[in-house]
Amino acid sequence: MASGYKVKICGTTNLEDAEMAAREGADFFGVVVEVDFSPRSLTIEAAKPLFSSPSIPPVALVFNMEPERIETLIQELSPFAVQFLSPAQVSFVTYLKKTYPGVEIWQSIHLPQAGETVDTENFKEMVQTYVTAGVDALLFDTAAMSKGKMKFGGTGMTSDWDIVKALMDSIGGTVPIWLAGGINPDNVAKAIDRINPYGIDLCSGVEATRGKKDAAKLASLMTTIRGKRLN
Numbered sequence: 296m297a298s299g300y301k302v303k304i305c306g307t308t309n310l311e312d313a314e315m316a317a318r319e320g321a322d323f324f325g326v327v328v329e330v331d332f333s334p335r336s337l338t339i340e341a342a343k344p345l346f347s348s349p350s351i352p353p354v355a356l357v358f359n360m361e362p363e364r365i366e367t368l369i370q371e372l373s374p375f376a377v378q379f380l381s382p383a384q385v386s387f388v389t390y391l392k393k394t395y396p397g398v399e400i401w402q403s404i405h406l407p408q409a410g411e412t413v414d415t416e417n418f419k420e421m422v423q424t425y426v427t428a429g430v431d432a433l434l435f436d437t438a439a440m441s442k443g444k445m446k447f448g449g450t451g452m453t454s455d456w457d458i459v460k461a462l463m464d465s466i467g468g469t470v471p472i473w474l475a476g477g478i479n480p481d482n483v484a485k486a487i488d489r490i491n492p493y494g495i496d497l498c499s500g501v502e503a504t505r506g507k508k509d510a511a512k513l514a515s516l517m518t519t520i521r522g523k524r525l526n
Contacts, residue, residue, distance in 0.1 A: 301494030317350035399431035437476030
């Protein structure tokens with residue numbers, strides 16, 4: 296993998312886009328699995344080709360998936376990591392870490408979109424709980440209403456980066472922190488300068504249409520991040 300800031304291209308729905316992300320220098324790709332509110336969601340069966348012989352490590356994203364189904368997912372897809380979009384039970388994190396030591400556990404923390412009120416202390420407690428539970432990474436993303444439904448990630452909207460920075464500072468670098476939510480080629484440099492995260496995670500910011508990546512946007516994004524990696 297490249298040194299410096301890591302990149303995960305999320306919401307990947309097809310092999311072509313996964314390979315394109317790898318060619319452009321991304322470090323991971325993410326696949327949304329059986330998430331009813333996501334138009335980019337695939338079933339476990341449909342996701343298998345993306346996980347069978349990936350060029351870069353694949354991450355499976357789940358939301359309120361039953362524990363037994365998550366184990367089926369791990370056994371059938373062998374992802375590099377399972378990323379929980381919904382709050383994972385601490386006991387289940389512990390169980391997965393023990394039972395599937397080769398699979399990383401990532402936890403998304405969804406903040407309101409920028410401008411909305413945030414209970415920072417509550418989020419600090421949540422973040423510390425997951426650090427203590429042993430998650431391998433935390434991803435700060437945005438939750439927002441879309442067409443009458445609350446969406447957790449894939450909204451194309453940013454959260455308050457100052458709050459993200461405060462939450463990140465509260466755990467003092469104990470786990471890798473990814474920044475997601477509304478990142479695109481135009482604001483990624485600003486995001487990196489403001490937050491200095493371990494990695495950048497984005498989906499809609501490099502799409503041509505919902506679920507299909509845009510080669511020019513992806514190339515532009517990676518050119519900017521490569522410049523940051525060299526600084």
